Amino acid sequence: MKSNALVMEAPGELAHREIDVPEPGATDVLVDVELGGVCGSDVHMNGGGMDLEFPVLPGHEFAGFVEELGEDVAADSKGEPIGVGDPVTVVPGIVCGECWYCNNVPGRPTTCENRDVYGFLNVDYRQRLHGGFSEYVLADGRASIYRLPDGMDVELGALAEPLAVGARALERGFRPGMPDAREGFGIGKSVAVQGAGPIGLLTIAAANAAGAGQILAIDAIGERLELAERFGATDTVNFGDFDGEEELIRGVKELTSGGVGPDLVIEAAGVPAAVTQGIEFVRDGGTLVEVGHYAYNGETELNPTRLVQKDLNIYGSLAYPPNEFETALSLLDQLDGEVPFDELFNYRASLAEAEAAYEKQAAGEAYRATIHPGGV
Numbered sequence: 001m002k003s004n005a006l007v008m009e010a011p012g013e014l015a016h017r018e019i020d021v022p023e024p025g026a027t028d029v030l031v032d033v034e035l036g037g038v039c040g041s042d043v044h045m046n047g048g049g050m051d052l053e054f055p056v057l058p059g060h061e062f063a064g065f066v067e068e069l070g071e072d073v074a075a076d077s078k079g080e081p082i083g084v085g086d087p088v089t090v091v092p093g094i095v096c097g098e099c100w101y102c103n104n105v106p107g108r109p110t111t112c113e114n115r116d117v118y119g120f121l122n123v124d125y126r127q128r129l130h131g132g133f134s135e136y137v138l139a140d141g142r143a144s145i146y147r148l149p150d151g152m153d154v155e156l157g158a159l160a161e162p163l164a165v166g167a168r169a170l171e172r173g174f175r176p177g178m179p180d181a182r183e184g185f186g187i188g189k190s191v192a193v194q195g196a197g198p199i200g201l202l203t204i205a206a207a208n209a210a211g212a213g214q215i216l217a218i219d220a221i222g223e224r225l226e227l228a229e230r231f232g233a234t235d236t237v238n239f240g241d242f243d244g245e246e247e248l249i250r251g252v253k254e255l256t257s258g259g260v261g262p263d264l265v266i267e268a269a270g271v272p273a274a275v276t277q278g279i280e281f282v283r284d285g286g287t288l289v290e291v292g293h294y295a296y297n298g299e300t301e302l303n304p305t306r307l308v309q310k311d312l313n314i315y316g317s318l319a320y321p322p323n324e325f326e327t328a329l330s331l332l333d334q335l336d337g338e339v340p341f342d343e344l345f346n347y348r349a350s351l352a353e354a355e356a357a358y359e360k361q362a363a364g365e366a367y368r369a370t371i372h373p374g375g376v
């Protein structure tokens with residue numbers, strides 16, 4: 001059997017190849033891919049912003065149906081029975097289980113010194129199909145696989161990955177977790193999300209489900225802010241409406257209890273200047289979580305004295321532990337019908353039209369352009 005697959009031969013050079021589908025080993029799962037989302041990091045990779053071993057099989061946000069199971073696979077990573085034909089999604093990050101970090105910091109699998117991520121690997125990696133923009137993906141036994149909740153549209157499975165990123169960023173803000181003493185985020189507290197792209201919107205949905213009292217969405221595009229409201233934002237701030245940074249900071253603070261600023265700020269815009277602004281938005285003693293700069297987007301000036309004066313907690317958030325997919329799928333299931341998740345998929349392409357999907361995503365004209373190897 002062959003699989004049509006998108007291959008990034010080098011940055012800016014997308015090609016199509018027919019690749020032999022390997023026979024699944026005892027712990028492998030062969031997935032018939034329904035769709036894969038084109039992420040900001042895919043665009044970044046295509047633009048030459050990532051130091052990878054090309055040619056690469058891209059695509060790390062995907063979902064599909066089990067085509068074939070290795071003889072030892074009876075359950076998904078949650079322990080739920082799994083069978084041929086079941087809709088699934090695959091956690092792209094895989095850890096080695098052997099390095100110092102795997103042994104000593106097990107709660108932070110992204111610190112693994114040998115972490116591999118499907119969608120970012122050389123075509124020959126372990127002789128497996130591991131890019132989501134392909135008719136088939138062969139997930140190896142070390143990968144976490146999750147069956148989608150009963151009744152869920154398989155397409156929503158492609159949002160498990162970006163939602164896991166957003167939910168993890170929000171949960172970073174929960175620490176140390178005494179919300180009644182306003183330490184860490186909790187029920188009724190305020191959060192501002194900078195950037196109403198897919199990660200920001202999904203973070204807003206997660207914050208709403210987690211009981212946030214106030215959710216401010218901050219962006220410069222009116223249409224995105226309107227969608228943010230439908231994802232659960234209680235207030236929107238269009239920074240284009242403000243005359244300069246000082247006014248913007250005042251405007252954000254004025255919306256919050258006591259006019260002091262939100263308890264938690266999540267930077268999901270990936271714009272360096274947003275970090276500097278976020279430090280000023282958040283109330284004293286509050287928390288800033290940086291999740292937007294997965295890829296290098298430049299630098300910003302930071303005044304260390306402000307961090308001390310404000311007694312701030314600042315956390316970085318890289319991806320998520322694999323079981324954050326369980327959280328993400330649970331959220332998608334709970335909020336399905338209430339939050340218009342499907343509106344994120346506003347540009348659909350077949351595998352043959354993959355280049356156009358990359359272009360739409362790069363131009364900011366799609367929330368999540370999707371590639372459908374089986375056809376649109």
Ligand SMILES: [Zn+2]
Binds near residue numbers: 039061161162
């Ligand atoms: Zn992504």
Ligand SMILES: [Zn+2]
Binds near residue numbers: 102
């Ligand atoms: Zn490791």
